Amino acid sequence: MALPLALGGQDLIGQARTGTGKTYAFGIAMLQSIGKPRKNRKKPRGLVVVPTRELAVQVSEDLVTAAGKLGSRVLTVYGGRAYEPQIEALKAGVDVIVGTPGRLLDLIKQKHLDLSQVTSLVLDEADRMLDLGFLPDIERIFKLIPAQRQTMLFSATMPGEIVALSRKYLNRPTHVRAEHDSGEGETTPQVRQLVWRAHRMDKIEIVGRLLQANGRGLTMVFCETKRACDMVAEQLDTRGFAVAAVHGDLGQGQREQALRAFRNGKIDVLVATDVAARGIDIDDVTHVVNYDCPTDDKTYVHRIGRTGRAGRTGIAVTFVEWEELTRWKMINQMLGLEFAEPEETYSTSPHVYSELDIPEGTKGVLPHANRSRAGLSAERIEDLGETGRVRGRGGRRRDERDERPARTPRQRRRTRGGRELADNAPAETPEVELVDAKAEETPAIFTPDEIQAAAAEPRRTRTRRGAASSAIEQALTEAPEAPVKTTRSRRTADTEEAPIKTARTRRTVAEPVTAHEPEVAAVAEPAFTTPPAPVRTESERIVPASPFAVIFQSPDLATDDDDIAPSAASERRQQRRQSRGGGGNRRRTG
Known part of the structure; x- marks a missing residue:
């Protein structure tokens, strides 16, 4: 219905449901009025303004399909793409431009696009452009286009703002509205x-x-x-x-x-x-x-x-x-x-x-x-x-999560005192606990006799400080004359004991055995005997002084001849009595 009017060059407002072919309604009429491309014609003759980038791509594809026999040059311009390909295409010459308002005004400002020869203007989805705030840009584009032109507005919905815009910029437009025979609303009946x-x-x-x-x-x-x-x-x-x-x-x-x-x-x-x-x-x-x-x-x-x-x-x-x-x-x-x-x-x-x-x-x-x-x-x-x-x-997405790159192995550096060591530097020997020589010479394969002997030998219980206990046992075995303390106390005054030389254990420097070290009985036989329980001696109980005791008492310097100092209230009463007595005597004498 709108195609004959558009071919006649009239301004029109097309309103129809989505999916009814509005793009071809204005596209065929625009391409027919422009005609075949010419070599000396580089400025565009047709302009289609759309609100979104995706719609610009789709309209361009439809126009290219419709202009297959004519060979019209259609260019799509919108934001998010590089300027250089669009500028080169404009210099080579185009017949129809499809774009968004922002990129169109940018190219016009850079003087790469000239709209002085546009004879057909189409606003597709015009109500959406008003919702997105494109009305000032649309008005600027209208001022850059010659007054003698054909203007067409197409949309599925036509609010009052579009009607007001048509009265201002369109010349006696015809409103074409396609409805279903059943008289249903704007929704698609299918x-x-x-x-x-x-x-x-x-x-x-x-x-x-x-x-x-x-x-x-x-x-x-x-x-x-x-x-x-x-x-x-x-x-x-x-x-x-x-x-x-x-x-x-x-x-x-x-x-x-x-x-x-x-x-x-x-x-x-x-x-x-x-x-x-x-x-x-x-x-x-x-x-x-x-x-x-x-x-x-x-x-x-x-x-x-x-x-x-x-x-x-x-x-x-x-x-x-x-x-x-x-x-x-x-x-x-x-x-x-x-x-x-x-x-x-x-x-x-x-x-x-x-x-x-x-x-x-x-x-x-x-x-x-x-x-x-x-x-x-x-x-x-x-x-x-x-x-x-x-x-x-x-x-x-799932495929992106599965393609994670493998972790690179961590490179460790050897340092000592904050300085990096060379590869051939001698490594510091770790401090280890003392191990019996018998355990060090144990072969990798055990015989049945060795297994029975190991089972018959009683196991040694592991104490909290295993290294210190083994060192003290060895020291006591070598020096039996050293006395062994049987009582445990936190600190005693009599700690003058001969220092015992011990092998290197977890402690860096061998320390003398004092009263606060754990007590270990002398071992005469390989069998381990439990040391006697220590006898706890209670210290003398100190009873603190009573907090109510008199610590200092000031001396009493007063004597019997001293008078008690009058209070302020008694002094005021004495003054009142004196004033009354004096006044009465004066009245009697007068």
Whole structure:
């Protein structure tokens, strides 16, 4: 319906559901009016402005397909790519430019792009550009284009701001609105809609079971925020699904890698924000899941419009939490739907299996036998010469976690006193405990007689200080005249004993045997005898002085002849009596 008017050169406003072919409606008319390319024509004649980078790529591909016989030169410009290839293409000459407002104005400011010969201007998804705050940029682009031009606005939803913009910049536009014969609202009739009231902690389990439904193809899951998008993608990847995320915090190369892998079937689940809800046309999308409730009716229409395109059918499932019921009732009322009171649903609810055709007994984890997708890593990421910092994904995928590099062996250095030693430097001999010579000469193979002799010999008990005990035993054996203390005390005054030379043990310097060392009885025979128990002597009990005893008493210097000093109150009373007595005598005498 809009194609004859567009071929006639009239300004128009096209409104139709998603997936009805709006791109070809304005693309064919633009290419037909521009005609075949010429060698002396280098400035563009057609301009298409889109809100997102993904939509710019898709519109360019559709225009290249439509201009296959004409050979028109179509250039795509958007942010996130290097400037040099775009500048070289502009110098070589183009016929149609498809781009986002920001990069278009950058090229105009650098004087690489001239819009003075544009005869056809198209604003695709114009309402979305107003939502993103592109209205000042759009007005600047309108001022750079000649007044004699054809202007077309296309979108699935047409708010009042678009109508006001059309009155200002369009010349007697014609509003073309395509509706279904049944008179339904803006939603696609081929899409079966399901709205459930679900709990936040149970939604990921429902999605895991939904992705195992019979006949499911490609699936898109929409989230409200970038952080929620990364979280859902990571959890689905942990459950075994081939998934990728698309949102604004990722680099342009990563976003295009995810979309290519989704189109090629290397992944079957795409988790995205509303950046992928506009104009993205991907075949075989059978299910759309609104993981977070949409903010308004227009967002809901564009989200569920990713499925059921070009006459196909699809299923759209929307999760509404308890605190989002008021928002959903507004959307339901604006679109005229029948889901004012969503049904309370959990992952174990029977209607989840019946309405989505999920096999009984399915859990939220994909079995290993069904994990046949190649995954996102199988799609090569293209080097686009991205400007700015390269952003990474929120979490690592399974294949990235498995390919961890091996740890390098740790290089140890020999140091002494903070200085590094050479390889041929003599190593310091460690201090070891004394070992019997018999134990050192034990052969590697024991005879039966040696085993019986070792079993008959009583074992020595290990004390707390084994090295010191063995050294003291040997010293006492060699010097029997040294007296052995039988009482234990912490410290005694009589410690004048002859020092005993001992072999090197854990202590660096041999110390004399004092009273605080452990007591060991002299060993006359190989058998070990238990030393006698020490006799504890109680020290003299010291009774402290009474705290109430008089330590110092001051002498009494007063005598019997001394008068007691009057108090202040008694002095005041004495003064009053004297004043009264004196006054009375004066009155009597007068």
